[in-house]
Amino acid sequence: MAVWDKKILWAVMLVLTGALGQRVNYPDPVCGVKGSTVLLPCSFNTLKSINGTEVLIEIIRVVWCQNHEICQGTTPSVYNSSSNFNNSRYRYLGDNKGDCTLQISDLQKEDNATFRFRMEANDGRATFTERSGVRVTVVDGDQMKINSSRDDGEFKRGEAVTLNCSAAICTIHQLEVTWFRDGHALSETGPALHLSYLTAKDSGNYTCGLKKNNRTLSIPYRLHVEGGGLPLIVGLVVGVLLVLFAIILVFCIMKRKRAAGLDQTAVGRDGEQEHSDNIYSNDFLQLAEQQGPSSAVEEVSYASVQFTHKKQARYWRLLNMALFIPSDFGIFNMEPIFPCSGF
Missing domain, CATH: 2.60.40.10 (Immunoglobulins)
Structure with a gap:
């Protein structure tokens, strides 16, 4: 009879505490593969009043156990807030205010069980275990x-x-x-x-x-x-070509402007030379008239060719200098070889 009386007493206490507002909220059943990590989200409510009198309840101990209805006394537990020898695979992520979450790492076959949470308060009437618990299923070696x-x-x-x-x-x-x-x-x-x-x-x-x-x-x-990778390669090649074209275009514009400035300087000097050549030509013509018509024509033609050659040579020399053509390629009676020469 004593055993039945004890069970009845615990049942009455559980009913009374539930009616007074204490409860634990467990998650749905959890399935885990052996060696994995699972989380058991959990929350709880404590008493606010007893027999109509408001009381200040403080939770002083929390416990998680396996396959036991109330986790009481010397019942083996997986976590006990009062113990310093808890298994490191079971980590309590909750507190004493309302969170009772438990994390289980490196699941083993012995974790294939029903886990329950118990809270113990400074007032024995607020100590409570929710018997429903949460079922954990462990699958071994599942691919x-x-x-x-x-x-x-x-x-x-x-x-x-x-x-x-x-x-x-x-x-x-x-x-x-x-x-x-x-x-x-x-x-x-x-x-x-x-x-x-x-x-x-x-x-x-x-x-x-x-x-x-x-x-x-x-x-x-x-x-x-x-x-x-073909579209990427094509895009890179096109991009590089566009950059090179832009650089050459800017370079040619700069060279052309520099060459134009040097040409203006050359024109001024050519004017002075042309005046000197004209004086030389007039003197030469007067001398040629004295020597005869045939000799004059030959000398005038030679002077004209020499004048044209000197002017062209001076022009191409200045242009080659402007375009930085090396002296080895500076053949003054030819056009300079440079990508911008036709620009």
Whole structure:
């Protein structure tokens, strides 16, 4: 009879505390792959009043346990706020105010159980355990799989894609995974691999698996990016040509302006030379008249040729200097060889 009386007493206490406003909010059942990390979101409410009298309740101890209805006394626990010997795989992310979230890392077979939360207060009437708990299912060695927006794996250059690594049975949000492309490990470790602005280098066979369990490696997902690198190469070549054309155009304009300034200087000097040549020609003609018509014609022709040759030679010499043509190429009776000569 004593055993039945104790059970009845606990049932009455649970009913009374529930009626007074105490409760624990557990998440839906959680499924996890062995070796992965799962989160048990949890919140709780404490008493505000007892028998119509407002009371100040302070939570002094919190406990998470497995497969026990009330986590009382010496019941084994996975986390106890009063203990210094808690298993590091179980991390309490909550507080003593209303958050009772628990994180379980490196899931093991023994975690395949029902977890319950207990809060103990400075007033025994506010101590409470929610018996419903949260069910955790552990899947051992389940092969991972990769899901994508396109099953065929065909993408165009510049598109984006997200690859999701998950278990075939469980829906998991906190996986410590390793991603591979053509057998080479990538830096990403989350359950989702986001590839933005795809290029040819992103093509390959992608696989994923739990970081601590190589047996979970997924079937390869083949990703192929169309277009290759040809459009990029063509664009770079066109860009370089445009830049070179712009540089040559500016260079030619500057050279032409400089040559025009030097030509004006040369014209002034040619005027002075032409005046001197005219004097020389007049004197020469007077002398030629005295020597006879035939001799005069020959001398005038020779003087004219010499005058033209000197003027052209002076012009091309100045132009070659303006265009920085080396002296080895400075043949003054020829046009200068330079890309801007026909500009």
